[in-house]
Amino acid sequence: MNSGLRREIINLVASGIFILILGALTGYTLELLIAGLTGYIAWHLYNLSKLIRWLSKPTKALPESIGIWDELYYQIYHLYQRQRKARKKLKTIADRFRNTTQALPIAAIALNKSNEIEWFNQAAERIFNLQHATDVGNRINNLIRKPAFTNYIMEKDFQEIIELEFNHRQLSICITPYGHDQFLLTATDITQQRQLDDMRRDFVANASHELRTPLTVISGFVEALCDQADSKIKTPLEKIRQQTVRMQQIMEDLVILARLESRLAPLLHDRVDLEELVQQIYNDAVMIDHDRHEIILSTQPASIMGNSVELQMAITNLVTNAIRYTPENGTITLFVSVDNDGVHVGVEDNGIGIMPEHIGRLTERFYRVDPGRSREQGGTGLGLAIVKHVLDRHDASLHVHSVPGEGSLFRCDFELFEQEKEEKAA
Numbered sequence: 001m002n003s004g005l006r007r008e009i010i011n012l013v014a015s016g017i018f019i020l021i022l023g024a025l026t027g028y029t030l031e032l033l034i035a036g037l038t039g040y041i042a043w044h045l046y047n048l049s050k051l052i053r054w055l056s057k058p059t060k061a062l063p064e065s066i067g068i069w070d071e072l073y074y075q076i077y078h079l080y081q082r083q084r085k086a087r088k089k090l091k092t093i094a095d096r097f098r099n100t101t102q103a104l105p106i107a108a109i110a111l112n113k114s115n116e117i118e119w120f121n122q123a124a125e126r127i128f129n130l131q132h133a134t135d136v137g138n139r140i141n142n143l144i145r146k147p148a149f150t151n152y153i154m155e156k157d158f159q160e161i162i163e164l165e166f167n168h169r170q171l172s173i174c175i176t177p178y179g180h181d182q183f184l185l186t187a188t189d190i191t192q193q194r195q196l197d198d199m200r201r202d203f204v205a206n207a208s209h210e211l212r213t214p215l216t217v218i219s220g221f222v223e224a225l226c227d228q229a230d231s232k233i234k235t236p237l238e239k240i241r242q243q244t245v246r247m248q249q250i251m252e253d254l255v256i257l258a259r260l261e262s263r264l265a266p267l268l269h270d271r272v273d274l275e276e277l278v279q280q281i282y283n284d285a286v287m288i289d290h291d292r293h294e295i296i297l298s299t300q301p302a303s304i305m306g307n308s309v310e311l312q313m314a315i316t317n318l319v320t321n322a323i324r325y326t327p328e329n330g331t332i333t334l335f336v337s338v339d340n341d342g343v344h345v346g347v348e349d350n351g352i353g354i355m356p357e358h359i360g361r362l363t364e365r366f367y368r369v370d371p372g373r374s375r376e377q378g379g380t381g382l383g384l385a386i387v388k389h390v391l392d393r394h395d396a397s398l399h400v401h402s403v404p405g406e407g408s409l410f411r412c413d414f415e416l417f418e419q420e421k422e423e424k425a426a
């Protein structure tokens with residue numbers, strides 16, 4: 001028990017005993033008790049009123065008293081001091097946070113659960129032309145009137161970042177839930193970055209395109225020279241021919257990549273019969289392989305919405321790689337399968353395999369595990385980069401599993417059609 005309270009109880013009991021003794025001596029026990037209690041209550045009421053007065057203006061000096069009230073004033077005062085310090089600290093943190101977010105080059109907008117704007121920083125003011133007086137309380141989808149953004153905010157699946165054009169700027173927008181049903185929208189102006197990307201892509205596409213014609217001419221002449229050359233210069237001419245062919249292949253792949261990367265290139269959405277497509281790829285693979293491997297085809301009926309030309313190119317790249325990186329007499333399996341996760345198209349081989357540290361980087365342009373071997377086999381180092389771009393355009397992903405010395409699996413995972421999901425469920 002608190003020492004102040006203990007002292008108060010002892011005083012109260014002592015006073016009670018004193019009153020009882022005095023009452024027994026004088027014969028006025030009840031009157032003395034009532035008078036004592038009235039005095040005690042009056043003293044408490046007086047102190048209570050002093051406390052209420054002080055609480056209404058706590059900056060004033062602390063009232064003085066005795067006994068339990070002195071202790072009470074002391075405790076309340078300390079509590080008040082602690083709270084003042086904590087409030088001051090919190091205010092400093094909040095000010096610092098506000099200043100930092102105001103200085104951020106990224107637009108930040110706090111939204112409530114009804115998507116109404118609660119707060120925004122200077123960058124948001126600049127990027128979205130926001131004004132505190134008129135826009136706080138407005139719904140964000142009344143401000144950013146783009147179907148892609150409306151879907152994004154309505155579906156509330158904020159795992160993804162979306163890119164959209166607003167006021168002639170290219171923006172990358174992300175929403176992060178925080179606190180209780182609150183959301184922080186952040187937008188980064190990526191206009192410059194996109195312009196640089198476009199310039200780089202256009203440069204590569206134009207340079208590759210421009211180099212195609214002279215290369216075709218050179219390769220034509222070299223071929224003609226090869227046919228007529230005597231044995232002395234035949235070997236160097238043959239080497240020149242091989243290198244020109246290689247350069248032509250690289251140019252072709254660079255042009256394909258640039259086209260796939262172009263945001264202007266729309267993806268044609270046809271219904272693609274994967275079983276039929278993979279059968280064609282299998283036939284071509286058997287032809288170019290000249291019986292060096294055992295090529296197995298295993299398919300299930302499946303179709304997806306997509307671009308058959310791009311899909312054929314991607315799957316062909318996987319098969320070509322399997323042929324390149326599987327020693328003679330190895331086995332290559334080309335498959336199409338369907339399960340609850342979606343449609344899978346892939347190539348499995350029992351070739352040289354890949355060390356785990358390379359797997360995450362295989363889809364980078366010109367990334368090769370063994371550049372010498374790749375060149376020797378006619379690889380351009382761009383095959384898997386093309387596969388990745390094609391899959392991105394189909395909202396699909398590439399799964400790679402490989403064990404060095406045992407083989408590799410390259411699998412393209414596509415989502416099931418809504419219609420097919422229903423058919424499966426039925």
Ligand code: ADP
Pocket residue numbers: 317321322324325326349351352353354362363367368369370374375378379380381382383384385408
């Ligand atoms: P490349 O034209 O060199 O084959 P890719 O982009 O198609 O370029 O592949 C990148 C690298 O990935 C290859 O150089 C090779 O090292 C590795 N790779 C691809 N497919 C296979 C495979 N089936 N088995 C082993 N390694 C592979």
